Amino acid sequence: MYDFTADLIFHFLIMIMIPFIHKISSYRGDYWKTSAPLFSVLFLALFLTMTFPVEIAGGQFFDLKFIPVFVAYFYIKPLAGFLTIFALISFKGFFSPGDIWIALVNYTIISVLFFYASKFYKKCTFRQKLSIAVVFYLPITITRYVIFLQKDINEDAVYLLMFSAVSIMTLSIIIYLIEMNLVQENMMEKLRNAEKINAISQLAASVAHEIRNPMTTVRGFLQMLKNEKNLTADQKTFIKVSLEELDRTNHIISDFLSLARPETSVASKVSLSGLLLEVADLMRPYGLMTKVEIRTSIFEGIFIMGNPNEIKQLFINLMKNSIEAMPDGGILEVSAFKRNTTADIQIKDEGVGMSKEKLHMLGQPYYSTKTKGTGLGLMISFDIINRLKGKYLIESTQNKGTSFTISLPLYYSPEEIRQPSFQNMSEGQRMNES
Structure with missing residues (x-):
């Protein structure tokens, strides 16, 4: 029991690296700079959980390889999921060559299901995402329990239930932490935009009117010059361009003012x-x-x-x-x-x-x-x-x-x-x- 509990804690700590790295890499901003560290830690977690599996009973070994695959599909891209499954099957062929075909069939089916589910996963609420994760994981638990029944080791099924419960809890915690990271990133982005808008509003309120007054004077003189008869073609072109640029500047100032103007409109x-x-x-x-x-x-x-x-x-x-x-x-x-x-x-x-x-x-x-x-x-x-x-x-x-x-x-x-x-x-x- 002691070794079983220690192995569960070890696997939980392996998996908890995933949201931690997601949190750190999310500040990089660029998609590839964010995804590369996350994919690397998924690859590492997959390797560790398959190298040091949890022994339950009767020589039955289970691990948490489902979690890195799930995160790769739904929080990076389906391509990352395909690569994670390829790595999983490769590890399976190295550690347990006799089970490679079973793993290939199982994860091919999972891969197809994940691919279609990933199209609407991001639009789901947090509870719906947790439900999707649990629904996908339950067949794995049922399959493992069937194996226990076939090998007549029912007395140790309680260990399997404990392992499945910890697995679902670990996956739920990882989804929660990643979702909180994404919410925080979104809030920070909105805060940065709000700060920019506030700076623009202050700038507009302080200088827009002062800029518009001399611009009006300059435009008036240019309009008068435009009507002169002795202007060359180049001079007329210069005046025309100057008037157009003044109008464009005036339009930009109007945009500034509409941001700074307090909302008093009546619906x-x-x-x-x-x-x-x-x-x-x-x-x-x-x-x-x-x-x-x-x-x-x-x-x-x-x-x-x-x-x-x-x-x-x-x-x-x-x-x-x-x-x-x-x-x-x-x-x-x-x-x-x-x-x-x-x-x-x-x-x-x-x-x-x-x-x-x-x-x-x-x-x-x-x-x-x-x-x-x-x-x-x-x-x-x-x-x-x-x-x-x-x-x-x-x-x-x-x-x-x-x-x-x-x-x-x-x-x-x-x-x-x-x-x-x-x-x-x-x-x-x-x-x-x-």
């Missing part, structure tokens, strides 16, 4: 259908400059609560970004419809698209995919969506385009609230198309 009932059509008409001339065609598919009668000026600014920003993502022309599709209790708006372009790394960075201060961008436009857009209590989803493929989907709570009159009839689309609802 009211807004016709989202009409507003989207208005913004689409407003952006068509801008799109024609780069041969971008704007197509709308917007259902009538969609109303939300919010500030109409902010909502208009939100969709102007998004459509402008989509148009600028198609320098060689293309089609910009704007659609909106009701889905249960939300209004779903999709803005889809055929532009240059973005990688997953760029998608992750979107909305952060000073980050922009455009050479002359500041990143403030999208940050303001995300802030408006949050104030409207909405959600957004961005999907993008490089060289194919980007889709920006927004879900906003619908507005319902008191009569509709008393007699709710939330349907996706009513039969009499008409679609605006242009």
Whole structure:
């Protein structure tokens, strides 16, 4: 009993290295710098647990090799899981050549199941993740118990139950610690962004107005010079470029001010259908400059609560970004419809698209995919969506385009609230198309 308990503690300490290394490597930021140390400790834990297995009874040896495989699949990538299983089978062939085919069949099945489960694992809650881990581990426990029955060593089954309980507890603790690491990283990232926004707000509040005053004077003089008759072609070009840069600077200052300005807007009932059509008409001339065609598919009668000026600014920003993502022309599709209790708006372009790394960075201060961008436009857009209590989803493929989907709570009159009839689309609802 003493040796059995000591072995269990030893294996627990081996496995607890995994969340510890995950915590340390997560501060490195870069994906490969984070994953490489974690994969290395998974490989080491796998080697140690298989080299020094726990002896239960009658020459039966068990280990915790399931845990490194699980972590590799669900917290790095399926490819890391495949490599971990390959290492596991290689170790099995070295330590116990007679069982290699059983291990190959078992972990091939596990590998397929893990691959499909990993697609939705990250979207699950913490309890759901624990449930998935337990569900996957239970068949292993049942299989081991069947072996005990076949070899007629039932009197030592209590040791197997203790080992299985410790295994599930160890896996649960590792999942908990890794999830807490991820939550802390997310909170730290939000805190860093909040500090940047606060710094921008203070900067905007202190200097924006002072910068705008001399800019207005300079722009006025340049506008007067532009009307002079004796200017050369080069001088006219210089003045035109100067005016454009002043306008761009003024736009950036407006973005700063919108971040620093205290929120005093009053929400009211807004016709989202009409507003989207208005913004689409407003952006068509801008799109024609780069041969971008704007197509709308917007259902009538969609109303939300919010500030109409902010909502208009939100969709102007998004459509402008989509148009600028198609320098060689293309089609910009704007659609909106009701889905249960939300209004779903999709803005889809055929532009240059973005990688997953760029998608992750979107909305952060000073980050922009455009050479002359500041990143403030999208940050303001995300802030408006949050104030409207909405959600957004961005999907993008490089060289194919980007889709920006927004879900906003619908507005319902008191009569509709008393007699709710939330349907996706009513039969009499008409679609605006242009």
